[in-house]
Amino acid sequence: MNMTMPIQTPQRAFAVGAPILELDSISLRFGGVKALTNISFNVLEHEIRAIIGPNGAGKSSMLNVINGVYVPQEGSIRFQGERLAAMTPTRAARMGIARTFQNIALFRGMSVLDNIMAGRTLHMHANFLEVAFRLPRARREETEAREKAEEIIEFLEIEHIRKTPVARLPYGLKKRVELGRALAAEPRILLLDEPMAGMNVEEKQDMCRFIIDVNDHYGTTIVLIEHDMGVVMDLSDRVVVLDYGKKIGDGTPAEVRANQDVINAYLGVAH
């Protein structure tokens, strides 16, 4: 991975388009704790959007709201211009939103291939009996699922661990498998919760390259949470900065870097 090369080439395969996801005045409370207060931002189609902020800023809560795990007390979410009353994880998945988790959530005893095929569930329609008797639709779907899984395995360069149980893999590869499982759903939006947490420099570089490739090759819109500022600045088209559940910055990496509130939040300020 050659990191001296500019990561984002000026022309891109999929030009950034209209807003695909719009969050309007989202507020989320757990009892008296205000996790998110009046947050609005949008995500454009085909862009890489980062959410950053110090610990406890509400980044993962934000992702969980988009994903439908948490239902905000106030505010609305629009997906492709259509207003959604309440998002649920199932609904989010059906609409084409896939995600990875901060703490890896794979099927530990299953092989890499099976884990990735599990990500195809939404695209499989054969019922239990069809599968049990291997009727044509079940067979066809299984073949399709395997083909898609193999395409992803090639894309993520994990051919050598195809049949290895996930529990035996090192951390960096598990993260990659999780990305693979999310990709198997052929999502329109991919939510990545700290895809590079706990990785060494080389693993981070690999992961960066894969995220860019996913965006470039499949045109997938990506929303990611990340701690590593260097990574975020190189990777993203636009950045949202949260602090104590409030939005304190929004814009291109250069704009955000120059924002005094962001500097204060990250470096601390004398009170």
Next chain:
Amino acid sequence: MNLQEQPAGGWPYAPGGGDGATFQKLLLDHALLRGARPAFREKKRGIWHTTSWSDLADEASALAAGLAARGLKRGASIAFVADNRPRLYATMSAAHMLGAVAVPLHQDAAPEELAAAIRRVGVTHVFAEDQEQVDKLLQVLPGCPALTTIVYDDDRGMRHYRQPELVSYDTLLRQGRELAAGRREILLAEAAQGQPDDPAFLFFTSGTTGPAKGVVLTHAALIKRARAAATAEGLGEADVTMAYLPPGWIGQNLFSYVQPMVVGYCVCCPESSETMLADMREIGPTYLLAPPRVLEALLTQVTLRIEDAGAFNRSLYRLCMGAGRRARASGAGSAGDRVLTLFGEPLIYGPLRDVLGMSRIRVAYAAGDAADPDLVGFFRALGVNLKPLYGSTETGFFVATQREGDFRHGTVGRAVEGVEIALSPEREVLVRSAGLFREYHDDAEATERSRAGDGWVRTGDAGHLDEDGHLRIVDRLEHVGALADGTPFAPRLIENKLRVSPYIREAAVFGDGREATCALIDIDPVAVGRWADKRSVTYTGHADLASRDEVYGLVADCIAQVNAGLAADPLLAGAQVRRFIVLPAELSADEGLLTRTGKLKRSAAAQRFAPAVQALYAGEGQTPDGLKIRDAKTFAPTVAPRRAGRSA
């Protein structure tokens, strides 16, 4: 176009090759004679795909039409910076159909290295693997005015590249098919126009002893050498080999392009370098080429896994391997050893061969560098017919090897049919055959220097020939020297012995003109790391691990074992390793210390580590940059039977 059908006016040449063979004619022959047989198998997305000979000829013809339309001319050069894939070899065939010269380069070469090669040869077209290679080429494109076309195979990440020089393989193939449809006769006539004495390949030498030189080889030279070797080993169309080594190296091209073109056997391309072993087990090749580096890695793996086995299994393994070495490798086995090998077959040898993917091997060559006899002995003990093969880029690779039933331990065997070997008064190996290179590209002076008159070519290697014509290679002539007391000194010989240890990845030995032999040791990070984990030796990184006293102790033990072996050989007893340093970082090709095929560049290493070497001769202690220096255990010369290698 359908190649099985005879063109209107008959074939423009007689099928069957013969002396007028060129690669393009051989390919058309195969399409005609064994069109449905597999030429290539490639594992992609978990499934093996087959390319038959007629598929290959068909694809190559279409590509030839496409390349011709993009200005590839007879005698022009096309470079290859790509992985072992059927598409690489189809493009190579296409280039040969048009009478162009193939210039295989190394994929891990830096942009400047590629540019230097492209400029020197005047390459007009390049076949590149993927975005990574294309980026390197685009970076140097302004400095290479002759370069007009870059064909790339993998289109991942290439969607937004708009440079006019770029064309994807798929596009080229599609355009070529449209063009070729109406021009079959023209293409066949073009293929027939090529002459056996036309240059076919230009390889860059590995460059162990100076800058890489471009070696030009003709169709006839390569085909004749490959045919002689194939006849000697009885290779046929049913044979199967694996293509997994750098395609920039002549050896890989001989096994995956030249020899299949001559014999018609099948070449299998693994999915990736990481899946090589698993893919090899699935295929079960019958014919294999492996550089000593790869064999050492396999031996290391086996040794480490055996160490994890139970005590009973370990001793059974030792017993069987010892007997196998004596009975099958060194030819000094007693009747008891032979009985033991019978028991060992179902218990140890068979299962191990299976794990290594070597169950069906009929012939395997250790080539590319000198292989230590102990290393070869290990595989022969397993019942794998592994033989050292001697040859170089300049001499057409197949120069000397062991004949069936005439294996002599420690030699590279006798000259292959059609090759004459002689020694100059300085004991340099001279070779004369029909398979010699034509010239160094654009370097008449170097070409002249390599000729010894009367058709002989200097190899630059020092060797012995025994009375039966068995050749033993000592080292590069310029590296052979003597210690201050006159003991002959051949560094590669000692380094090879050191590298057989699973814990030593590479070694650089010094001693010419000095009072003793000293060594710089590059440890195998994986093997030593595992060793350290087991003994709860904690470390932070490679440099820290390399500086541990425990690791120094481990390396000292390995060296002591090698020294014990050297002590048993009266010629080498004086050259035992006296003192050593464990290097804090791996030697790498990017720093110019290894060649791209992984061989040590001795002079570069000597220069780089000059202060350390200076300090080595000053005694135990530390080098200027703080590396520990330790003495190794040496032995009085003995004539006792040699200790079997550590793995036996």
